[in-house]
Amino acid sequence: MKRWLPPILFFAALAGAWEWLVRQGVWPRAIVPAPSEVVRYLVTAVADGTLLGATGVTLRRLVLGYLIGFGFGLPAGVLIARFRFFRHTLGLLALGLQSLPSICWAPLALLWFGQTETAMAFIVVMGCVWSITLATDAGVRHVPPIYRWAAMTMGSRGLHLWVHVILPAALPFILSGMKQGWAFAWRSLMAAEIYVAILTGFGLGHLLHYGRELHAMDAVLGIMLVIILVGLATDKLLFAPLERFIHMRWGTERA
Amino acid sequence: MIGPGQTAVAAPVKLAIEGVSKTFHTRHGSVHALENVNLQIREGEFVCVVGPSGCGKTTLLNIIAGLETPDTGRVLADGKPVTGAGSDRLVLFQEPALFPWLDVMGNVLFGLKLKPNLTAKERREVAEFYLRLVGLEKFMHANIHELSGGMKQRVALARALAPNPRVLLMDEPFGSLDALTREQLYGDLQAIWQKRPKTIVFVTHNVREAACLGDRVVLLSARPGRVRGQFHIPLPRPRDINSVEVARHSAEIIHALKPHLTPDTEAVAGE
Numbered sequence A: 001m002k003r004w005l006p007p008i009l010f011f012a013a014l015a016g017a018w019e020w021l022v023r024q025g026v027w028p029r030a031i032v033p034a035p036s037e038v039v040r041y042l043v044t045a046v047a048d049g050t051l052l053g054a055t056g057v058t059l060r061r062l063v064l065g066y067l068i069g070f071g072f073g074l075p076a077g078v079l080i081a082r083f084r085f086f087r088h089t090l091g092l093l094a095l096g097l098q099s100l101p102s103i104c105w106a107p108l109a110l111l112w113f114g115q116t117e118t119a120m121a122f123i124v125v126m127g128c129v130w131s132i133t134l135a136t137d138a139g140v141r142h143v144p145p146i147y148r149w150a151a152m153t154m155g156s157r158g159l160h161l162w163v164h165v166i167l168p169a170a171l172p173f174i175l176s177g178m179k180q181g182w183a184f185a186w187r188s189l190m191a192a193e194i195y196v197a198i199l200t201g202f203g204l205g206h207l208l209h210y211g212r213e214l215h216a217m218d219a220v221l222g223i224m225l226v227i228i229l230v231g232l233a234t235d236k237l238l239f240a241p242l243e244r245f246i247h248m249r250w251g252t253e254r255a
Numbered sequence B: 001m002i003g004p005g006q007t008a009v010a011a012p013v014k015l016a017i018e019g020v021s022k023t024f025h026t027r028h029g030s031v032h033a034l035e036n037v038n039l040q041i042r043e044g045e046f047v048c049v050v051g052p053s054g055c056g057k058t059t060l061l062n063i064i065a066g067l068e069t070p071d072t073g074r075v076l077a078d079g080k081p082v083t084g085a086g087s088d089r090l091v092l093f094q095e096p097a098l099f100p101w102l103d104v105m106g107n108v109l110f111g112l113k114l115k116p117n118l119t120a121k122e123r124r125e126v127a128e129f130y131l132r133l134v135g136l137e138k139f140m141h142a143n144i145h146e147l148s149g150g151m152k153q154r155v156a157l158a159r160a161l162a163p164n165p166r167v168l169l170m171d172e173p174f175g176s177l178d179a180l181t182r183e184q185l186y187g188d189l190q191a192i193w194q195k196r197p198k199t200i201v202f203v204t205h206n207v208r209e210a211a212c213l214g215d216r217v218v219l220l221s222a223r224p225g226r227v228r229g230q231f232h233i234p235l236p237r238p239r240d241i242n243s244v245e246v247a248r249h250s251a252e253i254i255h256a257l258k259p260h261l262t263p264d265t266e267a268v269a270g271e
Ligand SMILES: Nc1ncnc2c1ncn2[C@@H]1O[C@H](COP(=O)(O)OP(=O)(O)OP(=O)(O)O)[C@@H](O)[C@H]1O
Pocket: B024, B025, B026, B031, B032, B033, B051, B052, B053, B054, B055, B056, B057, B058, B059, B060, B094, B205, B223
């Protein structure tokens, strides 16, 4: 209880001060809505289903693209770590493309796939895949050889060695790459939804875009809040358990 | 001291090390670790290898295990050249090399899970037996980082013994244990070896330990390591490290070891 008191007080004070300033008429209402208006928007948008629908559409895109990115990135990282040929080819490509914000793919993605879910997925995949690839590569190459040796003298080899020794030993690296990939994918998806109008689904980014077009700043702020909450929640749900596992097993200090 | 070819038991040769040499090349120069090592180890024999620090004992075990390749010479296991690592030659490394992503039980089960024809229940029972043997059954679910150095070595010992390998290569397994625990494990190791016969190559600095455990003690010289002498220890088992006979044998070995302790004296010996 004590732990929760400071943040609750802090955010309550923040909202209170903001509400008070808006009511004093410091800024025009059309530019800066009061927290109470934002809350009112959120209540109606949840009630009429637009917000949940949009969140669902966005999450579906994110998860789908992320799974594809992970499914490609992990084996690609393994190949790069394992074979010199892939390190000098795919490895360099990954290094280069990782430094490119994946929203830069939007013009090409639209040209290739049109205004479709495929274009959205492509941008998400490009956002996360290279982080996961490079982290897996680094993790695999940092595995102390003694682990591999110990496992080999107990009869582990081939796929068993990878699944039960090398990848688990590289887990701390891989997880940090997964988190970075998730953050990149989330940001690029938001950018893509704001930037690209598609008819197959109305995501949070689109809502934000139309909120701006309609000059509904209460909606814009409300949706921003939802985006923050979704980002926090997925991080906690997806990565916190894995992180706790790593802290527990490796004995690394918990933050 | 005995000459090569003389052997105590007439079991078939399990491991034959033939003319093995190894030099490491690093940026700072090269290190001549092993020079023409020849050794025959018979099925079921308990051989201790002693030699000064840095003389190539670990390197020799790694070569026997198939983890490193010799520059010249070869190792035969059951008459077949060793080309890689396998579960028939299990290594207990000098550092515990436990897997941090598994708990204590998971580590001990690792080798057992690679053995077919065992049910999950049997595996657990075997693992629990060996954990009890090393006195760590209460730490079954502990994480590796929660163990002391000596406890880690004991878990590694349990992990190595559990799959009952035909050949066990042990690299100073009792280095960081207190004297009492060590004495207890000398007894346990001899008992297991007698109950579940296996070929053991046991590396140590401790001559007394070698005399207590080994059927035979092999002396390696300082770098580059070569076989400088072999001693049979024809004492009945179980042996007590504190017994007069063990002390007598270890004194004899230490006496023979002294001229070979440093590379300088070796150069004087001029072979
Ligand atoms: N991978 C390596 N690269 C370079 N040099 C090595 C390597 N492994 C061992 N050496 C060198 O080879 C020599 C023998 O090493 P080894 O580990 O076999 O010694 P040891 O007899 O086991 O010593 P200790 O009793 O201290 O464990 C040492 O001088 C060491 O520096």
